[in-house]
Amino acid sequence: MLESYDVVVIGGGPAGMGAAIKAKELGLKVLLLDDNDFLGGILPQCIHPGFGLHYFKEELTGPEFAYRLINKLDGVEVKTSARVIEIQNYSDLEKFVTYVSPEGVKKVATKTIIYAAGARERHAFEIGIVGDRVAGIYTAGEAQALMDLYGILPGRDIVIVGSGDVGLIMARRFALEGCNVKAVIELMPYPGGLARNLMILKDFNIPLYLSHKVVEVRGRKRVEKVKVVKVDENLREIPGSEFWIEADTLIISAGLIPNVKLLQEIGVRIDPATGGPVVNDRLETSVPGIFVAGNSLLINDLVDYVVEQGETAAEGAKEFIENGGIKSTRWIKLVKGENVRLVAPHYLSGERDVWIYARVQRPIEDVTLEFPEIGKKLRLPVVKPSEMLRIKLRGEEIRKAKEKITMQVVKNE
Amino acid sequence: MIKVAIIGAGITGASIARVLSRYENLEVHLIDKNPDVGWGVSKANTALIHGGYDDDPDKYPMRAKLCVRGNRLWHRWVKELEIPHIWNGALVVALEEEDFDELEKLLERGIRNGVPEMRIVDREELFHLEPGLNPEAKGALWIPTVGQIGPIPAVIAIVENAVANGVKIHLNTKVKGIKVQNGEVKGVETNNGFIEADVIINAAGLYADEISRMVGLDYFTIHPRKGEYWIFDDTVPGPRRVLFPTPTPISKGIVVTTEISGHLMIGPNAQDLPPEEKENLATTREGLEEVWEGAKKLWPNLPPRSKVIRTFAGLRPEPTGGDFIIKAEEEVFGFINVAGIRSPGLTSAPAIAYEVAEIIQRDLGIKLIEKEKWNPYRKDITRFSMLSPEEANRLIRENPAYGKIVCRCNLVTEGEILEAIERMKFIGVKIPSIDSIKFRTKATSGTCQGSFCRVRIIQLLSKAYNVPPWEITLKGEGSEIGIGDVKALLRGENSA
Ligand SMILES: Cc1cc2nc3c(=O)[nH]c(=O)nc-3n(C[C@H](O)[C@H](O)[C@H](O)COP(=O)(O)OP(=O)(O)OC[C@H]3O[C@@H](n4cnc5c(N)ncnc54)[C@H](O)[C@@H]3O)c2cc1C
Numbered sequence: 001m002l003e004s005y006d007v008v009v010i011g012g013g014p015a016g017m018g019a020a021i022k023a024k025e026l027g028l029k030v031l032l033l034d035d036n037d038f039l040g041g042i043l044p045q046c047i048h049p050g051f052g053l054h055y056f057k058e059e060l061t062g063p064e065f066a067y068r069l070i071n072k073l074d075g076v077e078v079k080t081s082a083r084v085i086e087i088q089n090y091s092d093l094e095k096f097v098t099y100v101s102p103e104g105v106k107k108v109a110t111k112t113i114i115y116a117a118g119a120r121e122r123h124a125f126e127i128g129i130v131g132d133r134v135a136g137i138y139t140a141g142e143a144q145a146l147m148d149l150y151g152i153l154p155g156r157d158i159v160i161v162g163s164g165d166v167g168l169i170m171a172r173r174f175a176l177e178g179c180n181v182k183a184v185i186e187l188m189p190y191p192g193g194l195a196r197n198l199m200i201l202k203d204f205n206i207p208l209y210l211s212h213k214v215v216e217v218r219g220r221k222r223v224e225k226v227k228v229v230k231v232d233e234n235l236r237e238i239p240g241s242e243f244w245i246e247a248d249t250l251i252i253s254a255g256l257i258p259n260v261k262l263l264q265e266i267g268v269r270i271d272p273a274t275g276g277p278v279v280n281d282r283l284e285t286s287v288p289g290i291f292v293a294g295n296s297l298l299i300n301d302l303v304d305y306v307v308e309q310g311e312t313a314a315e316g317a318k319e320f321i322e323n324g325g326i327k328s329t330r331w332i333k334l335v336k337g338e339n340v341r342l343v344a345p346h347y348l349s350g351e352r353d354v355w356i357y358a359r360v361q362r363p364i365e366d367v368t369l370e371f372p373e374i375g376k377k378l379r380l381p382v383v384k385p386s387e388m389l390r391i392k393l394r395g396e397e398i399r400k401a402k403e404k405i406t407m408q409v410v411k412n413e
Numbered sequence: 414m415i416k417v418a419i420i421g422a423g424i425t426g427a428s429i430a431r432v433l434s435r436y437e438n439l440e441v442h443l444i445d446k447n448p449d450v451g452w453g454v455s456k457a458n459t460a461l462i463h464g465g466y467d468d469d470p471d472k473y474p475m476r477a478k479l480c481v482r483g484n485r486l487w488h489r490w491v492k493e494l495e496i497p498h499i500w501n502g503a504l505v506v507a508l509e510e511e512d513f514d515e516l517e518k519l520l521e522r523g524i525r526n527g528v529p530e531m532r533i534v535d536r537e538e539l540f541h542l543e544p545g546l547n548p549e550a551k552g553a554l555w556i557p558t559v560g561q562i563g564p565i566p567a568v569i570a571i572v573e574n575a576v577a578n579g580v581k582i583h584l585n586t587k588v589k590g591i592k593v594q595n596g597e598v599k600g601v602e603t604n605n606g607f608i609e610a611d612v613i614i615n616a617a618g619l620y621a622d623e624i625s626r627m628v629g630l631d632y633f634t635i636h637p638r639k640g641e642y643w644i645f646d647d648t649v650p651g652p653r654r655v656l657f658p659t660p661t662p663i664s665k666g667i668v669v670t671t672e673i674s675g676h677l678m679i680g681p682n683a684q685d686l687p688p689e690e691k692e693n694l695a696t697t698r699e700g701l702e703e704v705w706e707g708a709k710k711l712w713p714n715l716p717p718r719s720k721v722i723r724t725f726a727g728l729r730p731e732p733t734g735g736d737f738i739i740k741a742e743e744e745v746f747g748f749i750n751v752a753g754i755r756s757p758g759l760t761s762a763p764a765i766a767y768e769v770a771e772i773i774q775r776d777l778g779i780k781l782i783e784k785e786k787w788n789p790y791r792k793d794i795t796r797f798s799m800l801s802p803e804e805a806n807r808l809i810r811e812n813p814a815y816g817k818i819v820c821r822c823n824l825v826t827e828g829e830i831l832e833a834i835e836r837m838k839f840i841g842v843k844i845p846s847i848d849s850i851k852f853r854t855k856a857t858s859g860t861c862q863g864s865f866c867r868v869r870i871i872q873l874l875s876k877a878y879n880v881p882p883w884e885i886t887l888k889g890e891g892s893e894i895g896i897g898d899v900k901a902l903l904r905g906e907n908s909a
Pocket of ligand 1: 420421422423424425426427444445446447450451452453454455456457458459460461462463586587588589616617618619620621624639640641681727728729730754755756757758759760761
């Protein structure tokens with residue numbers, strides 16, 4: 001006989017732990033699987049503060065945040081060094097999960113799955129960098145792991161691609177270790193990170209090149225210089241604007257992509273805008289009983305939201321198990337309107353309040369966030385692609401819509 | 414004992430070493446300046462076992478003869494040595510009616526060279542063989558004998574087998590001069606001392622002209638001809654066959670194929686570089702664009718650019734005259750040139766190796782005596798992703814390291830990494846590098862390009878070679894992954 005569970009949570013980062021803790025509180029039998037040797041996902045290597053203001057009501061570092069969650073896992077069966085290699089959707093009520101660990105290849109049965117396997121970073125080849133394939137090119141997360149998990153300093157003269165929070169935090173990290181951070185290069189005409197992280201550039205005197213891109217790396221064995229070129233408003237390169245920066249290290253912080261390969265293999269529908277699955281307000285994917293949370297759902301900026309998604313998914317799993325499926329309702333589609341780049345969840349039942357997560361296309365000041373079909377409006381001083389919008393829609397509001405609700409962001413007259 | 418020094422541990426030198434390891438009166442030394450085997454031309458190419466129809470036997474008799482023979486020999490070698498391979502055949506596609514004239518020529522030439530089983534197929538059969546092809550295609554030359562292998566895995570396999578049969582390897586050993594006395598070779602001078610030799614075989618790839626000049630023979634030069642490639646994520650569907658356009662006088666054209674690990678690969682173009690640019694392996698935007706445009710003609714459904722996981726370039730060693738130069742040089746007794754091994758050198762390598770053995774007997778008058786016991790077999794490294802659950806469980810029970818996934822994209826386990834390290838040590842790899850692990854296990858070569866697993870491989874290498882982790886290299890000396898421990902600069906060290 002296979003061992004069987006109510007919920008198998010795949011991924012032991014904050015989303016997965018949040019889901020497992022909640023599922024256990026709801027009285028479910030939970031198995032949590034992670035392929036690292038330790039829990040916490042990416043958190044243990046994020047030694048800077050900025051975690052947990054919403055969830056724990058105090059500011060923590062990544063390892064502290066992870067530690068607190070780990071302490072709440074009591075009663076959850078946990079396996080680390082356990083890599084899930086296959087999900088089988090036998091029926092809406094019965095699924096199998098196969099994982100590899102030093103104990104062997106094992107298959108377990110489960111009623112539901114909460115998939116919280118995080119994301120991966122875009123690498124140099126994906127963003128079209130050509131030239132020599134030499135040492136000294138790292139993704140930001142990889143460099144962070146080298147430094148903060150394994151105590152290795154990657155280089156001394158650093159160029160960072162991408163001014164998102166990850167890139168900025170790595171800029172500070174390198175500067176604090178005595179490296180010379182020569183530049184942060186940003187493709188867009190505006191910076192990608194949170195305002196508080198942009199302060200880092202001022203604090204450490206690091207030049208930021210907006211509307212620029214790194215196009216080429218040259219070096220014999222290791223990076224020696226990188227070629228930068230300016231782009232116009234359509235992101236087209238401006239001929240003659242090229243220049244070289246000497247550096248021994250190039251850090252790529254060009255965004256994350258949800259890790260959804262295992263889900264794609266069983267036919268889960270993916271939203272090209274988020275890169276994660278299309279989900280309903282229980283964060284259930286297009287395959288019944290499979291829920292998703294955290295960066296596998298969409299790329300988040302705050303760990304607190306990630307945990308929240310884990311909890312929502314756990315509540316979904318509970319309802320699924322109790323009712324033999326999520327009760328069918330008239331699903332109201334949430335669609336992207338003007339200046340909205342992505343939004344999730346995609347289908348709303350109107351039976352409950354729901355947190356909406358969204359990102360805009362471009363930064364604008366003095367705007368109104370509107371849901372015209374239900375007459376909801378919210379005035380905001382500013383919106384930026386780098387800052388995820390999180391809005392609660394109430395059940396009764398949602399029920400006012402016939403078949404769809406549009407979300408749009410319009411500039412105030 | 415007759416001492417043989419082979420310069421160059423690429424596919425050519427390795428194959429020669431293996432064939433010569435069979436003889437009991439030879440002491441074979443295989444020498445390479447790189448930290449590992451197969452890191453020259455053999456590293457970056459299209460990885461095809463060609464059919465042998467496109468080499469003109471009047472202009473390039475060596476290529477024409479050895480390619481067809483090499484193709485046949487690979488069938489045995491891939492089995493004996495457990496080299497990853499696939500025999501999926503190739504189509505030279507006619508997009509225009511005029512192209513059929515060229516296909517007829519290739520067919521005739523193939524028949525002359527002795528290529529079996531070729532034929533021209535019509536539209537209907539073409540789309541049966543390759544449903545995803547450009548719908549405009551009119552027909553094709555079908556060459557069922559074409560295959561694909563893993564080129565570096567092949568070199569590694571051949572070398573492991575050669576070492577098991579007594580060949581001595583000298584890595585990180587650069588040949589700087591050759592000692593010749595009274596018109597006979599005496600040995601090679603290297604950065605690691607003098608290596609005595611009665612026979613010297615020059616299989617130095619791009620540098621074969623320089624080595625030849627060391628004995629005063631400069632009747633040929635080698636210039637690099639760059640080819641660039643794109644490789645896509647393994648979720649992108651690729652063709653079942655190897656697809657060629659109709660060739661032009663200078664090139665076999667840009668190939669579209671699914672390489673043996675299941676990734677769609679397109680390339681190469683052909684750009685001639687001056688002889689001094691033998692290390693110029695940089696990809697270029699112009700070159701990659703040319704490949705993209707070329708590939709699109711055969712395979713219109715190229716994926717979005719965001720699905721690329723790697724681009725790379727290789728250098729073909731183009732010799733004066735264009736044909737392989739394989740001969741015992743009369744002026745310098747004991748010196749054998751195996752130079753200008755450009756495409757189809759990978760295909761021809763086993764045949765080249767037997768040719769060299771024959772030259773040693775015929776032209777140097779050395780009678781070769783077969784060993785009573787010679788081991789033709791070599792076992793491939795464990796590949797966890799290919800095992801059944803039962804096999805995997807048996808393995809993990811014996812050694813739990815096989816239950817620990819290190820590379821998520823390609824499902825490579827810690828056990829495989831440790832096994833790769835053992836094999837590196839067995840053939841004498843002294844500088845631990847991530848590329849050495851990659852070429853043996855495929856770790857770091859998947860969708861995420863190692864951003865998760867590289868750090869873990871560094872830990873394993875650091876422990877096995879007993880060096881600090883920042884000294885682990887990406888690809889040999891000068892490519893260390895770090896400059897010290899995380900406080901090195903603050904302590905005032907390493908601040909160049
Ligand atoms: C773009 C491209 C595509 C190709 N496609 C195909 C294909 O599909 N099918 C096919 O059959 N062939 C193909 N080829 C050709 C094939 O790759 C080569 O013919 C083959 O790899 C040559 O192997 P080699 O051993 O002669 O040279 P190499 O692999 O270069 O080996 C020579 C070795 O000599 C060493 N060396 C050099 N100088 C010294 C020194 N002074 N001291 C010590 N060591 C030294 C080098 O480090 C190197 O390791 C292609 C080539 C290219 C570049």
